[in-house]
Amino acid sequence: MSLLNVKNLSVILATNDGPARAVRDLSFSLNKGETLGIVGESGCGKSMAALALMGLLPELSETRGEILLDEENLLDKTEAEMCRIRGNRLAMVFQEPMTSLNPVHTVGNQIMEPLQLHLGLSESAAREEALHLMDRVGIPNPEARIDNYPHQLSGGQRQRVMIAIALSCKPDVLIADEPTTALDVTIQDQILELIQNLVQEDGMALILISHDLGVISENTDNILVMYGGAAVEKGGTEQIFNELVHPYTQGLFAAMPKLGRARTMRLVTIPGTVPDLINLPAGCTFTDRCPIATDICRNTPPPLEEIEPRHAVACHHLQEARSRKTEELFS
Amino acid sequence: MTDESRSIPVLEVRDLVRHYRLPRESLFSEPGHVYALNGVTFEIQKGKSFGIVGESGCGKSTLARNVMALEDTDSGSVKILGKEVVGLSFDQLRPLRRHFQMVFQDPYGSLDPHHTVGRIVAEPLAAVGPISKEEKDSRVAEALKSVGLKPQDVSKYPHEFSGGQRQRIAIARALITHPELIVADEPVSALDVSVQAQVLNLLKDLQKEFGVTYMFISHDLAVVEYLCDEVAVMYLGEIVEKGRTEDMFNTPAHPYTRILLDAVPKPGSGQKRSRIKLKGNVTGQTERRTGCVFRDRCPMAQDVCREVKPPLTPVGEAHLAACHFSDEMIKKAQPHS
Numbered sequence: 001m002s003l004l005n006v007k008n009l010s011v012i013l014a015t016n017d018g019p020a021r022a023v024r025d026l027s028f029s030l031n032k033g034e035t036l037g038i039v040g041e042s043g044c045g046k047s048m049a050a051l052a053l054m055g056l057l058p059e060l061s062e063t064r065g066e067i068l069l070d071e072e073n074l075l076d077k078t079e080a081e082m083c084r085i086r087g088n089r090l091a092m093v094f095q096e097p098m099t100s101l102n103p104v105h106t107v108g109n110q111i112m113e114p115l116q117l118h119l120g121l122s123e124s125a126a127r128e129e130a131l132h133l134m135d136r137v138g139i140p141n142p143e144a145r146i147d148n149y150p151h152q153l154s155g156g157q158r159q160r161v162m163i164a165i166a167l168s169c170k171p172d173v174l175i176a177d178e179p180t181t182a183l184d185v186t187i188q189d190q191i192l193e194l195i196q197n198l199v200q201e202d203g204m205a206l207i208l209i210s211h212d213l214g215v216i217s218e219n220t221d222n223i224l225v226m227y228g229g230a231a232v233e234k235g236g237t238e239q240i241f242n243e244l245v246h247p248y249t250q251g252l253f254a255a256m257p258k259l260g261r262a263r264t265m266r267l268v269t270i271p272g273t274v275p276d277l278i279n280l281p282a283g284c285t286f287t288d289r290c291p292i293a294t295d296i297c298r299n300t301p302p303p304l305e306e307i308e309p310r311h312a313v314a315c316h317h318l319q320e321a322r323s324r325k326t327e328e329l330f331s
Numbered sequence: 332m333t334d335e336s337r338s339i340p341v342l343e344v345r346d347l348v349r350h351y352r353l354p355r356e357s358l359f360s361e362p363g364h365v366y367a368l369n370g371v372t373f374e375i376q377k378g379k380s381f382g383i384v385g386e387s388g389c390g391k392s393t394l395a396r397n398v399m400a401l402e403d404t405d406s407g408s409v410k411i412l413g414k415e416v417v418g419l420s421f422d423q424l425r426p427l428r429r430h431f432q433m434v435f436q437d438p439y440g441s442l443d444p445h446h447t448v449g450r451i452v453a454e455p456l457a458a459v460g461p462i463s464k465e466e467k468d469s470r471v472a473e474a475l476k477s478v479g480l481k482p483q484d485v486s487k488y489p490h491e492f493s494g495g496q497r498q499r500i501a502i503a504r505a506l507i508t509h510p511e512l513i514v515a516d517e518p519v520s521a522l523d524v525s526v527q528a529q530v531l532n533l534l535k536d537l538q539k540e541f542g543v544t545y546m547f548i549s550h551d552l553a554v555v556e557y558l559c560d561e562v563a564v565m566y567l568g569e570i571v572e573k574g575r576t577e578d579m580f581n582t583p584a585h586p587y588t589r590i591l592l593d594a595v596p597k598p599g600s601g602q603k604r605s606r607i608k609l610k611g612n613v614t615g616q617t618e619r620r621t622g623c624v625f626r627d628r629c630p631m632a633q634d635v636c637r638e639v640k641p642p643l644t645p646v647g648e649a650h651l652a653a654c655h656f657s658d659e660m661i662k663k664a665q666p667h668s
Contacts, residue, residue: 214596241599255528257557
């Protein structure tokens, strides 16, 4: 029995142009102490899936499916019940530490808030705990920093404060949505290592969302590749990097400049852009950009098929995708 | 150093210094300064790409603004095609601006949302002098075509385009005056991986086609390795290592370069890589420093690093580093695979 079990999650957002299907039939499960990476380009539904888990979707949206946390469906909860779960059992680290911290409250107050709200600590006990948390996430000299406002801290420090807030109530599941995208490589390295250590010490489950395959590769056990709101490939991190199967995963990997690669080699590009979520194609959403798409792709959505235990791919042309080299595919 | 027989470099920067004055904190004390650039020297030959890397706060963007003559320089010299631009007035600079253009980081913020693409792309032509409407239109069409946009896009507005396409518009705007030098400040860091690859390939193609020279600022070392012939690593307003991309990435002679290279996550490399990690972030821009700029964060700093500032010295062919222990660094370096 897994800690978090997501079954056929769909998110439909109401927009001026009609309903946008931001997430479609997403299923995954997560055990205690496990790390799941979600990769994809912007607009592929990664962040919407995370917000759906947290129950933080925009008002005019519809969520279908089941999100089971310890066998309890979070989608059946009332807002009041969700308020007790959010920040307490499920916590999230957002992408931009500048905009997600409140600029008019000190960072100390912001770390103390969940402690007082969820754990019922007194103000002095919460302050004590906040100092401890700041120390734990590696903010130097917490006594001096606790009364600082967010603008007085650097980007890396702010992200540490975000992590301290997320960790304050020892959540079962931590969702980190692009936690290091706005940061320098060296700071990224520090923050990712911090998250890894904390996850290992507390045995919580982590969902790490990123567009950077390097970050995902080094920090996760399992990977879910999303495209057009649905999972196109999933499996163990090693399995996936041993054999990238779905043409989108292959293209994404090949498009990344990698250190130490011959400079004369041209980067592979995936033609076109991500599909419009309002007018999704009837079949496979990658059809228009896929080099091996045929008529069946246009009309029939491909099922997720296991190619080896745990490694599943949604593609009609598995044989062809596996047998050809990426450079040949996208040339 | 410079060989007389070589042609004039497109960009020649000598001892560039830029300090910003901070607001006075008390009536009786001298105001502090941010020492953003402390004597930067480099040159770029025609048709080459020169990369500048470093963490935020290292002075990369200040350098770009000074090279573009967008603000006053304290001292030093910037020569574009052999012509000094430091100290020139705005009006004197105007006719020269056609030779150097800039592409900014954020394709959302750098295009005026109220103007059509045609007007945005045509704007730098004002620096060229009066030209006929027909010529203007044909040059806009030519610039759009060279970046892979359609001629009918001229009447559209920026919001009708995706991030990658907007960056193409920004590149078209930079190309329209047929500049010798394009300064690109993090041009692909706001883009998705697949779109980033398209823009990087486009930049390479344009260089092949028009022989443009790039000064390319990025914090992404993989991108710099892909695009640049030469690289300079900056720390606290100084160049700490400079050389050909292959040499520097294979045998970094400065610990900061090594650490930056090691911090880049590598897909498919498995979870544990042994490496030196860097603590803290860039601080000390407001102090006058003695010794090595990197000494506070350097894992191999010794007493000598606190006292003696290591000069930028040659450690190989066209490869310079400012470290007391660069020989050791090179000996230790194993080629990246």
